[in-house]
Amino acid sequence: MEELSVKKGGLIYSPDYKVVLGVDASSQEFNGTIPYGAERIEEEAFSCSNVSKVIFPESVTSVGANLFGNCECLEFVHLPSSLKELSPYMFYGCSALKRIELPLILESMPEGLYAGCSSSRRLFSYTLHHKAGEAFNKGANASLQFRSYHVEMPRRTV
Numbered sequence: 001m002e003e004l005s006v007k008k009g010g011l012i013y014s015p016d017y018k019v020v021l022g023v024d025a026s027s028q029e030f031n032g033t034i035p036y037g038a039e040r041i042e043e044e045a046f047s048c049s050n051v052s053k054v055i056f057p058e059s060v061t062s063v064g065a066n067l068f069g070n071c072e073c074l075e076f077v078h079l080p081s082s083l084k085e086l087s088p089y090m091f092y093g094c095s096a097l098k099r100i101e102l103p104l105i106l107e108s109m110p111e112g113l114y115a116g117c118s119s120s121r122r123l124f125s126y127t128l129h130h131k132a133g134e135a136f137n138k139g140a141n142a143s144l145q146f147r148s149y150h151v152e153m154p155r156r157t158v
Contacts, residue, residue: 009035023049034060043087046071052096056080063087068094079103085110092116 005021006013010030012021018039023030023046034041036057043064046054053076054068061082068074070093078101079086085107091097093116 013038020045022046023051025049033057040064041067043067044069046074049073053077056083058082063090065089066092068092070094072096075099077101081105086113088112089115 003015006015006017007024007027008017010024010027011034012024013019014021017035017037020034020038020041022042022044030051032051032053033055034057036059038057039059039061041056041060041063044066045064047066047069049071050073051071052073054074055078058080059082060080061084063083063086065087066089067087068077068091069089072093072095074091074094075096075098077091077097077099081103083103084105086102086109088110089112090110091100091114092112095117097117
């Protein structure tokens with residue numbers, strides 16, 4: 001019988017190691033860097049995990065929805081230039097998020113991308129080809145300020 005998943009380095013993969021299915025909660029091995037060769041990160045792969053940083057390799061070309069949902073310890077994410085589309089609710093509820101390194105070219109900003117984020121400041125570096133759309137949930141008290149390829153999001157006030 002063929003295995004449905006493989007655990008290695010603190011991550012759970014598809015048998016061919018091309019898809020990251022999630023974080024192995026029984027392991028402390030994951031150092032924050034996804035090894036080169038992974039092409040897709042499944043939806044909710046890091047949701048509710050205790051990772052503080054995640055660095056994606058250039059081999060990753062797609063990510064699933066709610067990827068980091070409610071990762072309360074997540075502070076830093078590096079996304080590769082090979083990733084052209086972000087997923088809906090990707091950083092939902094990431095209250096400690098301080099820095100995201102985005103690809104230079106993105107096709108869109110999906111709905112709810114930063115919904116529920118409450119950290120003081122996030123820095124982004126990218127060129128956006130389409131409108132920001134629903135990146136922030138409706139009624140969010142946040143704004144985007146463009147400054148020479150950097151976007152700063154001030155602390156939300158209630």
